Amino acid sequence: HSCTFFMRVLCVSIVHCPTHHPADAATGVCSTGEARLTGGTESFVGKVEVCINGHWGAICSEGGWGYRAATVVCNQLGFNSGALTTASVFGDRSILVILNGVVCTGAEANLIGCIHGDIAQHSCSATLAGAICLVGNLTRGECAPGATRLTGVGPYSYVGFVEVCVNGNWTALCPSLPWDNNGAAAVCNQLGYTSVGAHTWSGDLSASSYLSSDLKCTGNETSVWDCPFRTRHVQSTCRGGVANAICKVPNCQGQDLQLVGGTRANEGTIQACFQQEWVTICDDIWFDVNAAVACHQLGFNQGTAVPLRFSHYGGLNTSLSLTMICGGQEAAIQSCGFTLGTCPQNRQAGVICPTSNDSDICTNGDIRLVGGASTWEGRVELCFNGVWGTVCSYPWTQLDAQVVCKQRSLGTRGAIPTISAFFGEGQGPVFLSQVECTGNEETLLECNRYAVGVQNCHHYDDAGVICRPDNATVVCGDGDIRLRGAEPNAGIMEMCVSNVWRSVCASSQSTREEWVNTSKIACGQLDLNTQGVSVDYISNGTSVVSIHCVGTETGLGQCLTPQQDATSYNCYYLLNVQCQVSECRRKELRLVGGAMRSEGTVQMCVSHNWSAVCDNSWGSMAASVVCRQLGTSQGSPLVLKGSVFGALNGSTGTVGELYCKGNETSVQDCSYTPTSCSSSNLAAVVCPNSSLLCSTGSLRLVDGGSQYEGRVEMCLGNQWGTLCSDTWSSIKAQVVCTQLGYTDNGYAYGLKNAAFGMGTNPVLNGELACNGTEMALLQCYRNVERISCRHAEDIGVLCPHRDSACPNGAVRLIGGRIPSEGRVEVCL
Helix, strand or coil: CCCCCEEECCEEECCCCCCCCHHHHHCCCCCCCCEEEECCCCCCEEEEEEEECCEEEEEECCCCCCHHHHHHHHHHCCCCCCEEEEECCCCCCCCCEEECCCECCCCCCCHHHCECCCCCCCCCCCCEEEEEECCCCCCCCCCCCCCEEEECCCCCCCEEEEEEEECCEEEEEEECCCCCHHHHHHHHHHHCCEEEEEECCCCCCCCCCEEEECCCCCCCCCCHHHCCCCCEEEECCCCCCCCEEEEECCCCCCCCEEEEECCCCCEEEEEEEECCEEEEEECCCCCHHHHHHHHHHHCCCCCCCEEECCCCCCCCCCCCEEEEECCCCCCCHHHCEEEEECCCCCCECEEECCCCCHHHCCCCCCEEEEECCCCCEEEEEEEECCEEEEEECCCCCHHHHHHHHHHCCCCCCCCEEECCCCCCCCCCCEEECCCECCCCCCCHHHCECCCCCCCCCCHHHECEEECCCCCCCCCCCCCCEEEECCCCCEEEEEEEECCEEEEEECCCCCCHHHHHHHHHHHHHHCCCEEEEEEEEEECCECCEEEECCCCCCCCHHHHECCCCCCCCCCECCEEEEEEECCCCCCCCEEEEECCCCCEEEEEEEECCEEEEEECCCCCHHHHHHHHHHCCCCCCCCEEECCCCCCCCCCCCEEEEEEECCCCCCCHHHCEEEEECCCCCCECEEECCCCCCCCCCCCEEEECCCCCCEEEEEEEECCEEEECECCCCCHHHHHHHHHHHCCCCCCCCEEECCCCCCCCCCCECCCEECCCCCCCCHHHHEECCCCCCCCHHHECEEECCCCCCCCCCCCEEEEECCCCCCEEEEECC
């Protein structure tokens, strides 16, 4: 009979085939899995042979044979706990080799239970596997088989001469081949130290016994016993010198993490353990998600982690750095995706983790002003996680300063932003950048901005403010400007500093272009036209202030130079500015073409000129902002398109893509772009007016069975009237339902011939030319004379709505002959 053996990793399948050879039984053949040692001088030493299906075979030592495999053999043979590995130098190599690639953990019952290659006839270019087993019990002071230690150099366990355990006794290792750093690395690996940087030195050790072996280590072995060799024996002398090693002590273990350089335990530069070394983290993509993972790993789970960049706590001298990409759910920073490399010493990541006692120092979001001459002004500093930090002045506008002053209860009138560390550079982290406030926020943290700590800014860009309290009695508010002359748009430029009007000095080192830039900023701050500005200068100024503008500032307060000693400052040139007279002021708005102030085509002031609004993106949000800005915020406005109030004359431009959130204080605060559109595509609105009976264009449904149906009546000239139409259809009825807000999924149905009864109000003589896309019926109403209209032709409508009699998603069959057929209807 023939047998097939399938051997796989962690899975052994052995089939015992019956034999018909009486001679086998007579010779006392072995049982599968048995082991024996042959060729040695003692029973506990020799070449390892294993029995497979009644036949003894040898094991090739290549592919993983080590002291753990030898331990399995020795335990199986009844020797005490463990063995030394050795290549076979015991006897004949002509025996059949039936196993190779044997890798054991040491706990297996026999070699068959270890990982190994196929059971078959093998050629073996290496030595055959052998073992030296431990005989007898260990006594106190003796060692365990396979153990290794470093000794002879003081109390340190990571440096010294190599001793190995042979038959329960410590024996110096005497390599017969040159001992190198690879051998030292194998020793260090076995002792749990890192093999990186392991090396040897010159020296020798006198010992009572030596284990001589021709070891050829690669440095990747987990134990010095796993190094390949051909011979190994104990002797009393060592000619080449005892092996030695200096291991590198691990700086850290596993997923260790620490913060370095902070003043408190919850802050600092991050160092993560990577391959038993402390490494820093690059700040290239260091965001709040990464910082949160680090803080959770350190046990800080109370609030929001603040990521810090640019080596805020000082750069650390490390040879390696990680660039992290975390998803937020990782238990440790080492579990995040990363790339290994280096980063500059000034680009290391840090963090401020939240703690439960942060509020003892300050509360998240608190604001203070530092470095100013009074409590009204200073560098803006924000509290987060118990730490005070600054705000980046890129960008930093008057609206941002207004919110800071409001939060500090210092009023909003005349708030002036300062940039470029005007009140000195701060010392803490830079917490906020890319701040964009609308002016309506109550606190700075409510403004649009990057996440706290996510910034690309330095302290030389620290933001500041000059507030002017509403209850303060002052001659002028710091940062205010005026033109002192006969006309309100021309004169000597003056700026209020420390509650005193001071003339603006034009530095003799400034170019004329810089003077023009300064003048344009002043005209813009005064809400005058910045186009066509003319500038000159006069000499011999007194009580002056020095400024320097580059043209990108939004107010002269951002142009102040740090030196402001007006009593000793001499100026030879004062700016004399003339701003162009504006057609309109920055926040102005008007409705034109309507019969009343509350209705008409929308015109907004853009760049000091009136511009109409195109109706391509005109909607209810923008219309609500317009009506609120005009002071009529009660009720819903009627949104109109298609130049309902006629084409305009005198508009110098149009704007389109007008998008509002609905909470803006003026339509100029919405996003829009200069564009052009036809004079027949202008936006209009009818704002609610409580003093009127009805607002032009308003609709109502009368005499229906519910609010979703009835006779259609429209308001014109402050009076309700009915409508008639020879071409009244569901498409036109859809416009009515859309204007009334009945936009549930479904179709609108138009009804004629006074389906809901004849009205009593006047019949509106007009025609309806709707295509179904209009937002209001007034957009398709054409005021033409029609003598044939009478109340018997009043139109009505049925608007779609949710049917409360059926639940969402219910299905029924209608109109069939039997219950299982019919038209499919679904409830939505």
